[in-house]
Each structure stands twice: as C-alpha cells, then as structure tokens.
Amino acid sequence: MAQNVLRIDASARRDGSISRRLVDRILDRFAPASVTRRDLADPLPLIDETWIGANFTPADQRTDEQRAALALSDELIAEIEAVDTLVIGLPIYNFGVPATFKAWIDLVARAGVTFRYTEAGPEGLLKDKRAIVAVASGGTEVGSDIDFATGYVRHMLAFIGITDVTFVSADRLMIDAEATLKDAEAQVDSLAA
Known part of the structure; x- marks a missing residue:
C-alpha cells in the first residue's frame, strides 16, 4: 500500500541544495x-499578536478575523495529520534551523491541537507518524556541541507526538563533500521504506 508522505524543504536554495537532493x-x-x-x-509568516490572540481564544468564540489568522496554521497541521511520514530537508544555518523552519514549527505547535498539557507533562497529539530528516551542513558536525538544529528538531517533533525520527546526515560538506555525500547516500539506501 502506498504511503502518504509530507515533504518539507527548508533550504533557501532551490538549485544545488544537498538537503533537497x-x-x-x-x-x-x-x-x-x-x-x-x-x-x-x-516563506511562511511569523506568528504575531493577532495570531497569538486568536490561538488563545476558544475555537467557538473566535471572530472571522481570528479564524482567518489561524487558517494557514490549520492547513499546515492538516497536512501533518493526513500523512504517515514526514520527510524533511533541513540545512543547518548558523548552527541552527533556518528561520523558515522555525516559523513552520511555531505555526504547527498549538496547545490543544497538536499537543496538550497533562499532570504528567506535555503530550503530543500527532501520534503514529514517522519523520526522516535529511540534514546538510557546511561545517557543523551533526550531534556535536555546536549542532543546535538536530536536537531541537527531535525535541519539537516529539513535543507534537512524532517520536519515530531518523536523521540522515550530510554534515561538514566544506571539509570533504565527496565522502560526506557518499556516506549520506548510504544512510538513505539503508532506510526501511
């Protein structure tokens, strides 16, 4: 049976992007x-005061303007809800995630919709999904002390309920691009579909 997949590309580069490749x-x-x-x-819009006010207004009390402010967020969440697997192309920019990816996270992490608070702590509501994250970086080694991207992505996906997360790493491309790409392609080839 064919899977439903959400492809998210966070690279600003449409051509020549290793994460897209x-x-x-x-x-x-x-x-x-x-x-x-x-x-x-x-790019996605950043959340603002109007968005926050709409988000914290009970759904049955929202004005038309507030519903419109949340419409894109609702659409992005529906995209996640409709799939089995997220495949994310994620370059590391300045040791962290691109601003556009952070904007996506801000729009999909919504209390009462994608997570809720319980006495035991937060609980993600988008369960039974898998994420594969293809990471590319020029000099930041994935998992190192200066990698502020992959830990954040793993945490935020788990926060909304996606705990089955696999990283494919093409890191430190500026040091040995050929070997790095060969290793990343081997990581992809070993993935279970």
Whole structure:
C-alpha cells in the first residue's frame, strides 16, 4: 500500500541544495507514494499578536478575523495529520534551523491541537507518524556541541507526538563533500521504506 508522505524543504536554495537532493533520494525509496509538498523557500509568516490572540481564544468564540489568522496554521497541521511520514530537508544555518523552519514549527505547535498539557507533562497529539530528516551542513558536525538544529528538531517533533525520527546526515560538506555525500547516500539506501 502506498504511503502518504509530507515533504518539507527548508533550504533557501532551490538549485544545488544537498538537503533537497537527499530528500529526492529518500522519496525514491517510498515510491509509489502520495506526496504533499511544502517548500519553505516560499516563506511562511511569523506568528504575531493577532495570531497569538486568536490561538488563545476558544475555537467557538473566535471572530472571522481570528479564524482567518489561524487558517494557514490549520492547513499546515492538516497536512501533518493526513500523512504517515514526514520527510524533511533541513540545512543547518548558523548552527541552527533556518528561520523558515522555525516559523513552520511555531505555526504547527498549538496547545490543544497538536499537543496538550497533562499532570504528567506535555503530550503530543500527532501520534503514529514517522519523520526522516535529511540534514546538510557546511561545517557543523551533526550531534556535536555546536549542532543546535538536530536536537531541537527531535525535541519539537516529539513535543507534537512524532517520536519515530531518523536523521540522515550530510554534515561538514566544506571539509570533504565527496565522502560526506557518499556516506549520506548510504544512510538513505539503508532506510526501511
């Protein structure tokens, strides 16, 4: 049975992006699949006071303006709800995630919708999903003390309920791009579809 996959590209580069190239290779392993695409090179708006006010207003009391303020957030959450697997292309910019990816996180992490608070702590509500994150970096080694991207991504995905997370790493490309890419492609080839 074909899987439903959400492809999220966070690279600002549409051409020559290593994270996009790795995502293409990952999706080849899922073929045939139904793929929804979300390209963050088309930037998302940042949350603002209007959005926050709408988000903290009970759904049955929201004005038309507040519903409109949350419409994109609702759409992004629906994209996640509709799939089995998220495949995320994530470059590391300045040791962290691109601002556009952080904007995506801010729009999908919503109390009472994608997570809730319990006496035992927060509980993610988007369960039974898998995420594969293709990471590319010029000099930041994934998992090192200066990698502020992968731990954040793992934490935020778990926060909304996605705990089955695999990273494919093409890190330190500026040091040995050929060996790094070969290793990353081998990581993709070993993934279970």
